[in-house]
Amino acid sequence: MRILIVDDSKAMRMIVKRHVGQAMPDAELVEAENGAQALDMVRADTPDLVLCDWNMPEMTGIQFLRALREEGREVPFGFVTSETQPQMREQAIAAGAMFCLAKPFTAEAFQDILASIS
Amino acid sequence: MQLSENDLREVVESVWSAMLGLELVPADHGYSRDVESRNLTGTVQITGEWQGAVMVDLPEKLARDAASAMFGMEPDELGEDEVLDALGEVANMIGGNVKGLIEGECKLSLPTIAEGGDFRVAVPGSSTSVLLVFDCEGKPFQVKLLVREDQAAA
Numbered sequence: 492m493r494i495l496i497v498d499d500s501k502a503m504r505m506i507v508k509r510h511v512g513q514a515m516p517d518a519e520l521v522e523a524e525n526g527a528q529a530l531d532m533v534r535a536d537t538p539d540l541v542l543c544d545w546n547m548p549e550m551t552g553i554q555f556l557r558a559l560r561e562e563g564r565e566v567p568f569g570f571v572t573s574e575t576q577p578q579m580r581e582q583a584i585a586a587g588a589m590f591c592l593a594k595p596f597t598a599e600a601f602q603d604i605l606a607s608i609s
Numbered sequence: 610m611q612l613s614e615n616d617l618r619e620v621v622e623s624v625w626s627a628m629l630g631l632e633l634v635p636a637d638h639g640y641s642r643d644v645e646s647r648n649l650t651g652t653v654q655i656t657g658e659w660q661g662a663v664m665v666d667l668p669e670k671l672a673r674d675a676a677s678a679m680f681g682m683e684p685d686e687l688g689e690d691e692v693l694d695a696l697g698e699v700a701n702m703i704g705g706n707v708k709g710l711i712e713g714e715c716k717l718s719l720p721t722i723a724e725g726g727d728f729r730v731a732v733p734g735s736s737t738s739v740l741l742v743f744d745c746e747g748k749p750f751q752v753k754l755l756v757r758e759d760q761a762a763a
Binding site: 499500501502503505506509546547548572573574575576578593594595596597 | 623624626627628676679680681690691694695697698701702704705706708709711714715717719
């Protein structure tokens with residue numbers, strides 16, 4: 492399984508990588524710093540899952556998700572974000588996200604999300 | 610709308626425990642910088658129907674401890690950019706969760722970091738609504754919630 496982790500914070504990418512690595516030791520993990528970079532990466536080689544932050548420079552997570560869907564790319568997509576307002580979650584689901592995991596999250600919450608989609 | 614001390618305390622404690630795995634305790638003293646050492650302030654602003662900011666003031670040593678926990682590396686192995694990145698993410702998580710407690714359409718800014726010995730970060734037109742001081746591994750830090758003055762009484 493190939494997972495694209497998108498976050499402008501290197502610290503957060505490290506945390507997400509650590510959690511994914513524990514749950515899926517065989518997963519191949521690739522990283523992008525913003526939506527624009529991630530969009531190019533998906534166009535070049537579609538991953539099996541995208542785990543994406545919301546607020547990022549260049550292109551936000553929701554812009555990235557909408558761009559993917561407009562291009563007909565149905566790659567499974569989940570937000571890992573500190574954005575916890577219900578209307579943000581509704582926007583995310585309406586745009587085609589499978590889930591929104593709120594930061595900060597516990598190791599258990601992260602494992603549960605991954606277990607539910609694998 | 611007014612966020613309480615308890616609201617902000619719960620957000621800060623959850624960030625510290627879930628993401629950093631560090632223990633913190635409420636301090637029974639104020640926060641003052643050791644101006645002979647390096648200090649950092651991480652800020653995110655919330656704009657929209659509610660306007661304000663979240664500021665995290667801490668000594669660089671504590672920011673390095675937090676970054677060490679996030680990167681899974683020893684504090685002295687971390688570069689400057691990694692310490693700033695980690696503090697930015699801490700401010701972003703606190704700000705995002707504060708925004709989650711607010712009703713109405715709002716936007717969260719990207720984080721900014723100020724650093725130095727003796728300095729002040731101001732958001733003109735705003736005042737401190739909640740101020741919390743904590744101790745983490747013997748190092749003090751403070752978290753401030755600022756509210757635009759034209760809506761502080763709303």
